[in-house]
Amino acid sequence: MVACARTKEAVVIDPGADPTRIAEQCLEYSVKHVACTHGHRNHAGAKDEVKARVGGATALSFLDAKHYLRSADRYLVDGDRLEFGDFAMEVIFTPGHSPGSLCFKVGNHLFTGDTLRAGDIGPTDLPDIDLPRQVTAVLSKLLPLPENTVIYPGHGPTTTVGQERRQNVVVEMLRRAG
Numbered sequence: 001m002v003a004c005a006r007t008k009e010a011v012v013i014d015p016g017a018d019p020t021r022i023a024e025q026c027l028e029y030s031v032k033h034v035a036c037t038h039g040h041r042n043h044a045g046a047k048d049e050v051k052a053r054v055g056g057a058t059a060l061s062f063l064d065a066k067h068y069l070r071s072a073d074r075y076l077v078d079g080d081r082l083e084f085g086d087f088a089m090e091v092i093f094t095p096g097h098s099p100g101s102l103c104f105k106v107g108n109h110l111f112t113g114d115t116l117r118a119g120d121i122g123p124t125d126l127p128d129i130d131l132p133r134q135v136t137a138v139l140s141k142l143l144p145l146p147e148n149t150v151i152y153p154g155h156g157p158t159t160t161v162g163q164e165r166r167q168n169v170v171v172e173m174l175r176r177a178g
């Protein structure tokens with residue numbers, strides 16, 4: 001969850017499971033959006049239950065909604081902005097891990113779902129993955145962001161854009177390819 005401290009308006013990101021625990025964390029907030037980086041069950045499975053408990057509009061890329069048969073209140077495209085309190089969460093289209101994978105950016109905080117994780121990219125052994133597109137998205141949309149951008153992957157430790165420019169396997173692959 002990301003929240004505006006002044007207004008207490010918040011966004012829930014990638015509710016895969018545990019709607020009760022998520023609802024408890026949202027008790028003192030007004031949830032405006034329940035947003036999913038992509039349609040895989042472990043990132044979107046509890047979005048409707050979370051909405052039923054805490055409110056907010058569910059949001060997902062149209063491509064993943066169609067591919068994984070998930071409905072949402074709002075279908076997101078590149079450049080959309082989800083407003084909450086004094087902030088807006090910017091939608092960045094980063095397809096590859098799934099047809100409609102998205103990353104979300106609030107100020108210098110970036111939520112990457114399964115598109116990028118510390119030192120690596122998300123799991124590449126799933127049926128829908130288009131690895132070249134995912135690598136292209138990481139290189140063209142994420143790593144050019146300011147190097148102090150803090151990255152919160154869907155799994156594993158946080159990192160920064162600067163750190164990933166130096167250590168990510170995608171960059172290393174390119175370096176080796178010359």
Ligand SMILES: [Zn+2]
Pocket residue numbers: 038040043097114122
């Ligand atoms: Zn996934």
